[in-house]
Every structure is written in structure tokens, then in C-alpha cells.
Amino acid sequence: MKRLTSTWRLAAVLSASALIAVACGGDDDSGSAPASEAPAASEAPAASEAPAASEAPASDIDRTGQTIKVGYVNNDALSTAFRIGGQTAIDFINANGGIHGATIEVVECNADGSPEGSINCANKLIEEGVAMAYTGLDVGSDAAIPIYSSAGIPYITSNGWGPVQENDPIATILHAASGSYFLNPLSYFKDQGILKTGTFFADNPAGQAYQPIIQEYSEKLGMETLSVIVDSNTPDFTTAIATLQSQGVEALWGIMTEPNCIGFVTAARQIGFTGPIFAGSCSFYIGVLQDQAIGTLTQADLYLYDAYADAPADIQARLDEYAKVMTDAGHADELGGFAQAVYGAWMELKNVLEAIPGDQEITAESILAAINGGSTFPGWFGPDLKCGSKIWPDAAQACHATNAVYEVIKNDDGTFGRKLVGDFKDAASMLG
Numbered sequence: 001m002k003r004l005t006s007t008w009r010l011a012a013v014l015s016a017s018a019l020i021a022v023a024c025g026g027d028d029d030s031g032s033a034p035a036s037e038a039p040a041a042s043e044a045p046a047a048s049e050a051p052a053a054s055e056a057p058a059s060d061i062d063r064t065g066q067t068i069k070v071g072y073v074n075n076d077a078l079s080t081a082f083r084i085g086g087q088t089a090i091d092f093i094n095a096n097g098g099i100h101g102a103t104i105e106v107v108e109c110n111a112d113g114s115p116e117g118s119i120n121c122a123n124k125l126i127e128e129g130v131a132m133a134y135t136g137l138d139v140g141s142d143a144a145i146p147i148y149s150s151a152g153i154p155y156i157t158s159n160g161w162g163p164v165q166e167n168d169p170i171a172t173i174l175h176a177a178s179g180s181y182f183l184n185p186l187s188y189f190k191d192q193g194i195l196k197t198g199t200f201f202a203d204n205p206a207g208q209a210y211q212p213i214i215q216e217y218s219e220k221l222g223m224e225t226l227s228v229i230v231d232s233n234t235p236d237f238t239t240a241i242a243t244l245q246s247q248g249v250e251a252l253w254g255i256m257t258e259p260n261c262i263g264f265v266t267a268a269r270q271i272g273f274t275g276p277i278f279a280g281s282c283s284f285y286i287g288v289l290q291d292q293a294i295g296t297l298t299q300a301d302l303y304l305y306d307a308y309a310d311a312p313a314d315i316q317a318r319l320d321e322y323a324k325v326m327t328d329a330g331h332a333d334e335l336g337g338f339a340q341a342v343y344g345a346w347m348e349l350k351n352v353l354e355a356i357p358g359d360q361e362i363t364a365e366s367i368l369a370a371i372n373g374g375s376t377f378p379g380w381f382g383p384d385l386k387c388g389s390k391i392w393p394d395a396a397q398a399c400h401a402t403n404a405v406y407e408v409i410k411n412d413d414g415t416f417g418r419k420l421v422g423d424f425k426d427a428a429s430m431l432g
Helices: 081-095 115-127 141-151 178-191 205-220 237-246 258-271 284-293 305-310 313-328 338-354 364-371
Strands: 002-004 067-074 103-110 132-135 155-157 171-176 196-202 224-230 251-255 297-300 398-400 402-410 416-426
Touching: 067 081, 067 115, 081 103, 081 313, 081 338, 103 115, 115 141, 141 155, 155 338, 171 178, 171 338, 178 196, 178 205, 178 251, 178 297, 178 402, 178 416, 196 205, 196 237, 196 258, 205 224, 224 237, 237 258, 251 258, 258 284, 284 402, 284 416, 297 416, 305 313, 305 416, 313 338, 338 364
Parallel strands: 002 224, 067 103, 067 132, 132 155, 155 171, 171 398, 196 224, 196 251
Antiparallel strands: 297 402, 402 416
């Protein structure tokens, strides 16, 4: 395994959105517009039929006057979208009846991506008496899990930020298990007849922890994957890709930061790499690179806003509501990126909190009991959630393991979007 670094750096004007070791979407300003037609529900993966928040069924539970104090940790230096999407959803929930009348009160903490920063946030939230800790983006959060565990405070996030939290009973990963994001590109390539790939991963604790898993999955699929470590701040993708190309790789992929996705795709185009280019779950690069991004692949564990036409009708209705709420809140520029996943996570959490019986207070204990009680909760923009069911061998706390593959396209009006080219797959079934 070779370490490749240089002094090359992306322009500071870029918004540095990151998703290390999991889905790598971002603050996408690709200018895509939702299409008008959706496939019939029978042509799409099973989707939830839960009503939008504004259409929630009546309930005899009344928590009017109550406050649910929750922690919200995010590393704003890497991505504000993970905070904006969740906070916008919380504001919308509060403005539309709350949790059976109860108001969600947020205690924020800005993490710095280091283990120490995550521990400091955990201690702050516990001192503030939160009922649960939600993390938008925090690549150092594995270090905080023992703190939350000792205090009995549920740790909840949309996607995993490390192997510790994916297996600790105090944690819940609402969306796809991290390992499924590594298996999904490999599975897609194998379906295309590609058996030798080259991948990049960031030189940080999360990236290093997941790299052996990539090799394990590659071997199980009968493939060969050559891995290259890249410095997350100063990557030399030109040298890295040239090295992999000289070794005969047929496709390139990586789970990396948004700026690094820009550098990765740019370098691959400049070198003239002709095989598939899979930019993790990044999205910001599309608006930056535009025509250079056409034909590249991304993945997601939900129906993407900029692939609106591929979503079934009920998901389209939620995407419409999402677009209106975000636009009304002044965040229209965040519609196509990470904000969508976190917004959806909070709409899912609304259903979890509302499932707590009316004769119980909403506490850390009742939240844990509700989320791990065996109920299936509707996925807001994607697959339903089966939390606590241990559906993924290396991530017992993940609520599903289903991802889809999208290809970047140029719409007829000159904007850029994505189309579904690899249908939603339950990655857990691929491991046998």
C-alpha cells in the first residue's frame, strides 16, 4: 500500500463538505430541476407510505407544554449541510405540532473532527441533560461513544462515522451500514464485468479502520482491489491514478471528502482514464466540474432530490415538501446534497419519538426502547428502518444496508442531475 501526498490544495473558496468512510454527498449546487414523471410504485423499491408531517394522523397523546432536549453535534468546518438539514427539519416539526405537542429544544456543539473534540461535545451535552445526542457529521465521534454509553444517552446519526458506534448498543445508525457503501461499488462493477478496481481512502482513523473491510469484501466477490492512501488535505490524485492505471485497474472509486472528489474526478479526466469513475456519494463536484462530471457514478441510500424522476410518487411528494421547506428557510442551495439525508433522518426520528407511549416521558431510556423495540419505521426518502435487528455483520446498530447507484447526466435544459442506473440492493444479501 503506497502513501501519495503533495502540496496540491483545492481553492479555499470551496465549501469543504466531508463524509469520511461513508456516503460522500455534499452541498450540491448543480442546478438540477426535478423531472415531472415518476415510475410506478411497482417499478421502484418498496417505499414507505407514511404521510408527510403536515398530514400526520390524529393521536390521543398530548405532550403540549413539554420540551424534548436533544444534543446536536456537527463539524461545521467540514460541512454545514449536516447541521442545516437537521435544524431545518426540527424547525419544521416544531412549527407543525412538534412531537404530539412537545417542542424539540436543541443544544448545539461544534466538533472539530478530533477525538478530543468529540469527547468535549459529549460531556457538554450530558451536562446539559439531553435525552439523546444526534450527530450530523463528526469523524472523531467513535471516541465519544463510551461517554454516551456510561451516561445512558442514545447516540443517533444518519450514517456511521466509525466502527465503534456501528456496534455499540447505545448507538443507532438510521441509514445504511458504512460497510454497504464499500460493497455497493464493488458489486456494481462486478455486474458490469469489471474485476480489478482501484480505490482511494483518506489518511485518518475512520479511513484506516475501513480499508481492511474493502479488501475483505473485494475478496468475497472474487475481485481484486488496489488501495491507495491519500492525504485528506494535500492529495496527489494525478500520481495516484497514474500508478493504479499502470497496474491495470479497470475502474476507479473512492469514499472521500467533497473537495477530494473534485480533485479525483479532475485528475482522472486529465489523465484520460477511460474506465468507470465512481465518486463515492459525492455531489458538490457535479456543479463544480459540470461537463467533466457527466458519466461519473455516485451512490446513495435514498432517492436523491436531483434524481426526482426515478422516485416513486410518495417519495416525490416528500421531496416536494422538502424542497419547499428548505427553500422557505433560505437553503435552496443545499437541496441536492447532504442536507437531504439529515432532514430525512429527523423526519424519521419524529416517527420514533411519536411511537413512545403517552403514559411515558420522552427520556433517554424510552427513546432507546422505542428505536430498538422491533418496530419498522418508515424511511422518509428511502428504505424503511429496522433498527436493532442486526442486519449487517460489521454494523449491528445500522437500520438498513440498502444503496443505489446513480449516473451524472446533463438535462435537456442544460442543468445537471442524476439518473438511477443501479437499483437499490440490500448489501447484506451479497455477503451470503
